Amino acid sequence: MSAADAARSEIVGKLARGSLLSRLIGSRKSPLRLTAVPRDHVDGNRARGDALLAGRFVLGSxxxxxxxxxxxxxxxxxxxxxxxxxxxxLRDLAAAAGREKGAKVAEALVGRWLVAHGTRIDxxxxxxxxxxxxxxxxxxxPYVLSSRESGYRSALLNTLARGARHLDANADKAPAGLPRITAWAGVVAAALLIQGGLPRxxxxxxGLMRALAAAQFEDGGLMSRSPEEQLLLVDRLGLLRAAYFAAKQTLPxxxxxxxxxxxxxLHGVTMGDGGLSSWQxxxxxxPARVAALIEGCGLRARPLRQARGWGYHRLSALGTILVMDAAPPPPPKxxxxxxxxxxxxxxxxxxxxxxxxGGPGLLPHHLPHELVQALRTTAAHSTLTLDDTNSTAILDDGSLGKGxxxxxxxxxxxxxxxxxxxxHDGYLRGFGLLHQRSIVLGNDGKEVRGNDQLLPKGRKKIRESAPFAIRFHLAPGIEATATADGMGAILRPPGAPPWNFRCRGAMLSIEESLHVSGAGEVIPTLQLAVVGEVSALGGQTAWQFRRSS
Incomplete structure (x- = not known):
């Protein structure tokens, strides 16, 4: 007998004991059943599924x-x-194994969950x-209910029904945003798929529409402004659409x-490699997971270009893509x-x-807390920083302050x-200056022209001058060589033609930087830092990226 078979037999044995089984089943007389089974069209991660079959659960680091x-x-x-x-x-497990083989792992783990959490609310x-x-x-x-053991099946189905009733009463207690949307999506799915639920x-x-209205801007982006959460939102709604189709009910x-x-x-914040741009x-x-979720969600949409609420503006031309953050940060909470x-x-x-x-995002990680906080600063983003000050304050407790x-x-x-x-007005209170950035992308995709201005406004004035730095963090693997006049650089990416950078109105230096990869790994890279000083009268710096061919 394999380890998975032994584990499953042990769990079934525990569930078959009268006291535990009766607590999981309750007093219900007739057996429950699912009226339909949705089909998940999203391909899981085969490598993670193989790890599960080999006896390990892997996530991030x-x-x-x-x-x-x-x-x-x-x-x-x-x-x-x-x-x-x-x-x-379970999606990853299904990518690596058919029902017969995958069910041995899935049912053993579900059974352990039932023993640990099925009899009490925790x-x-x-x-x-x-x-x-x-x-x-x-x-x-099919993976969690293949067992012929009636005790296990009854325990799972009845716990599922109890969980749905608990969720129906408590969904609004989930934190606002994606968690509350996920809770209500589960309530709707249970009503569609568990027998007797259609009247609800x-x-x-x-409830779901209330949760969406409280968490989504009118343009579809989440108020957290997190691309990773946006990806999960699309996934949750895709799974729910599948539940409607399985139940033969009309999607509102x-x-x-x-x-x-x-x-x-979500499309609006993806880059040319199919991955997300790094925000929040x-x-x-x-990129493969992003593509799988987009392809499998059952929806089709063009990228959002002018995002008033979501805030990420997209410029694109002949394969060149630029995504700009043109909105205030998320709420402080x-x-x-x-x-x-x-x-x-x-x-x-x-x-x-x-x-x-970038940053660790939603993955487990072992990055130092100080580094994670530093990755949220203005200097860790490709924009202008005035006097080494964040455009929006990051407080000691991790929340956002004034800005x-x-x-x-x-x-x-x-x-x-x-x-x-x-x-933006992030430097108005401390320096009496507005930061204005203009970006132009040529329709041939070969040139990006920019202009950063610090404009005086209001009564606050800096006494003499303040230093500024306009940073352009370069992707890993790009070689940067300064030109002889110190006002430009030649950039040699490993997977594209060279690009030339020029600036006017300040001095250029090439410095070390870092980038957090999609796997959560910190990778050394370079940055172009255009540095200078600005007086109370303000000033401007022009710059240009141009592809050589």
Whole structure:
């Protein structure tokens, strides 16, 4: 008997004991069943699935042997525990194994979860975890409900029903944003798929629409302004759409519109390699995973270009893509927010040219706390920093303080180019200066022209002068060589033609930098730093990136 078979037999044995089984089943007389099983069209991560078959759960930089996994001791705090408790890994398992082989692993782990958490309401019953659990248990019912052991099946189905009732009463207690949306998506999925639930669908839909309205801008982006969370939002709504189709129920128009808008906003922050641009402490992620979620969600949408609420403006021309942050940071209560206003990222085809330093995002990591906080600063983004001060303060507790409250945007397109001009007031209180950035992308995709201005406004005046630095963090692998006059550099990316950089109005230096990869690894790289001083009268610096061929 294999280890997986032995583990499953042990779990089934525990569930078959009268006291535990009766507590899991309750007093219900007739057996429960799912009325339909949704089909998840998103391909999972085969490597992570293979690791599960080999007896290890891997996420980011952390791993645990399944033989040592104790759901009771695991808790539900942090990305690693949340991923295990939410059961999204069933998708990866299915990518690596068919039902017969995968069910041995899945049922053993579900059985352990039932023993640890099925008889009492604890931290694993958090609304957002139950919402995710319902979406994945129902979509992968063939993997978790293949057992012929009636005790196990009854325990799982009845715990699922109890979880759905608990969630129905507690979904609004989940934190606002993606967690509350996930909770309500689980409520709707349970109403659609568990027998007897259809009368509750309309009420559940109303709760979900409330959660979406409180978390989404009108243009479809989340108010957290996190591309990683936006990716998960598209995934959650895609799984829910699959539940509607499986149940042969009509998807409400408002929900379909919200899902399509969410996808358009996500498209708007993807770069030429298919990965995400790095904002709000996030990183590019895995381009293959991003592509799988977009392809499998069942929706189609064009990239959002003019994002008034979501705030990320997209310029593109013949394979060159530029994404600019032209909005205030997220609300202070969202601790992962960054002081990145007016920064941008640039890619040439699949090659990234200009990046932000990024951060660990939603993955488990072992990066020092001081580094993670530093990655949220203005200096860690490709924009202007005045007197080494963040455009929005980052407080000691990780929350955002005073700074950018208003961003004024003007965008125009013509036969030759696309232009975005935006200004923010983050330096007005401390220095009496507005930062205005104008970026123009030529329609041949070969040239990006920029102009950074510091404009005096209000009564506050700096006494003499203040130093500034305009940073352009370069993607890993790009070689940078300064020109003889010290006002330019030749950039040689490994996967694209060379680019030339020029600046006017300040001096250029090439300095060390770093970038957090989609796997959460810190990679040394370079940055172009255009440095100078500004007086109370303000000043401006022009710069240009031009592809050599």
């Amino acid at each position: 952390e791993a645990v042997p399944l033989a040592d996994l104790d759901f009771a001791a695991l808790g539900a705090d942090g990305p690693f525990a949340e991923s295990l408790q939410g059961f999204s890994w 931290e694993a019953w958090a609304p957002e975890l139950w919402g995710e659990r319902i979406l994945f248990w129902t979509a992968y019912a 669908v309309a009420r559940s839909e109303a 128009d408002l929900l379909e519109s919200a899902a399509a808008a969410a996808l358009a906003a 402490g996030g990183n590019p992620g895995d 969202m601790l992962a927010g960054s002081a990145s206003t007016l920064a941008f990222e640039l890619s040439d085809g699949a090659q990234r040219i200009v990046v932000n330093c 950018v409250s208003d961003v004024v945007i003007d965008r125009s397109e013509d036969n030759d180019s696309s232009r975005v001009t935006a200004s």
